[in-house]
Every structure is written in C-alpha cells, then in structure tokens.
Amino acid sequence: MTQADGYLLDNQQSEAGQRFDAFANLFDPTTFRHFEAFGLGAGWRCWEVGAGGTSVVSWLAGKVGPTGQVVATDIDTSLLAAAAHAPVEVRTHDVGAEEPPGEGFDLVHARLVLVHVPDRERALRSMIKALRPGGRLLIEDADPALQPLTCPYEYGPEQQLANRLRQGFRKLLAERGADLSYGRRLPRLLREAGLHQVEAEAYFPVASPACTALETATVRQIRDRLVTAGLATDEDIDRHLANVATGSMDLATAPMISAWGRKA
Numbered sequence: 001m002t003q004a005d006g007y008l009l010d011n012q013q014s015e016a017g018q019r020f021d022a023f024a025n026l027f028d029p030t031t032f033r034h035f036e037a038f039g040l041g042a043g044w045r046c047w048e049v050g051a052g053g054t055s056v057v058s059w060l061a062g063k064v065g066p067t068g069q070v071v072a073t074d075i076d077t078s079l080l081a082a083a084a085h086a087p088v089e090v091r092t093h094d095v096g097a098e099e100p101p102g103e104g105f106d107l108v109h110a111r112l113v114l115v116h117v118p119d120r121e122r123a124l125r126s127m128i129k130a131l132r133p134g135g136r137l138l139i140e141d142a143d144p145a146l147q148p149l150t151c152p153y154e155y156g157p158e159q160q161l162a163n164r165l166r167q168g169f170r171k172l173l174a175e176r177g178a179d180l181s182y183g184r185r186l187p188r189l190l191r192e193a194g195l196h197q198v199e200a201e202a203y204f205p206v207a208s209p210a211c212t213a214l215e216t217a218t219v220r221q222i223r224d225r226l227v228t229a230g231l232a233t234d235e236d237i238d239r240h241l242a243n244v245a246t247g248s249m250d251l252a253t254a255p256m257i258s259a260w261g262r263k264a
C-alpha cells in the first residue's frame, strides 16, 4: 500500500511534523501515564506501531535504557530518522499487511494508527501475536463519531464554519476507508482477541493551543482535497485559518480512546 491509496495525511508534507508535535502535546501525557501504570522500565522490549514522529519512541528509549529495545515501525519513516539509534530500531513496515517485526515484546502500542489501516483485524492479530505471554497491548484511536465537532460550543459563524470543514474532513477520511467509530469498539475487540484485564477510557481537550496548531496543520494539509471534492471553497479555508489564528476559537479534538489489556 502506498500513502496515495491509503493514509490520507502524507508524512512527507511539511505539515506532518507540525501535526505530530501537536499529537505529542495533546496525547503524550495520557499515553505515558498508561505506560507508567504498566510498570514499564529498564530492559523492556517495545514495539511502537505507526510511530509517526519521535516523541513516544524517544521517551520509551529513555525508560527501557541500553538493555531494552524499541522497534519503531511506520509505512513512512521519514520523520523517525532522528530517533534511529540504540536502543531504537526504525523499520518501514505495514502493520496491516506484513508479519510483525519481532516476537516476545513486553509492550506493543499503536496510537491514532489502526483507524487508518484497511485490514485493522489483521493488524490487531499481528500486534497480539508479537507479545510475550503477560505482555501489554495499548491501542489508542480516535472516535470522531462520538464527538464530531471542532467547536462543541457553536456560538457564531466562525464556529459553524469550523464544524462544517471538520465534517468535510471526516467525509474524506470515511471515503478512504477510515472507521470513524472505531475507538469505542476497542475494549470489545481486545477482549474477543483473548486479552485479559481489558480496560478503556477516553480523553479529549476542549480548548488548548495544541488544538489550534493541529487544526491549522490539518486544514493546510487537506485543503486541496477539500476543495477538489467540493466540500469547501478556498475562501472558506482562508477565512477559517484566519479565525483559527486568532487563538480564541476553543477548538476540540475527537475523543481518543485508550484501551489496554494483557496477553494470557
């Protein structure tokens, strides 16, 4: 699979790095809290699936130390190069189509990845297969259908426009095969896959500077597609970007559902 026929948001566009920085600001604290609760520490072997940028991988590397291992995979590793030194190994890998890059992992994690993978079932099976008995799986995925609005408080034309453009973005994602209510399915999927001690929770910011950065980078990245599909005009997009730049729009993200469990 290439970026062109699968993942909508190409890592090689300049906005991709800004989006990964925003994900790190918004979601790393939640992700790291889960890792800490698992007891992650020196010597752990981890597989970071669809790693995107370096923030999670570098944090894991610091925790597992020289006796551990962090295998960071993505279909596009262009923004991972800076982290590619021991204990981190970077590999180009399609989680929905290839065998896992190793086995016996203590931790396998994928954040905001599975929703984009056409063969999500296979990807999940592969991640579980790669765990050691007792190993931990943490899957974090958005559920945009649970909270579809950029501006949950739609009090003026600026917020209405923001919500209309978000609807267009969701349409583009759905046309590419993204499952926009995937997040809520995770606990059941993990349980049915035989994992034990399955739990899940949701998190989303309602107003934060990182949401402004994420919205700006995302809309810039997809503007041509929105316009070509007739979902927005260039004027709509310019107006929205100017509204967002004021920093006073109170922009939210979709809820991110974190679900975790242990292999028997």
Ligand SMILES: C[S@@+](CC[C@H](N)C(=O)[O-])C[C@H]1O[C@@H](n2cnc3c(N)ncnc32)[C@H](O)[C@@H]1O
Pocket (backbone or CB within 6 Å): 006, 007, 011, 020, 023, 024, 049, 050, 051, 052, 053, 073, 074, 075, 076, 093, 094, 095, 096, 110, 111, 112, 113, 116, 117, 118
């Ligand atoms: C929304 S980004 C999330 C990046 C990172 N996990 C984070 O939370 O910041 C999705 C990432 O998944 C990668 N991806 C998409 N489809 C994939 C696949 N089939 N196999 C592996 N990675 C994939 C993309 O290249 C991109 O880096």
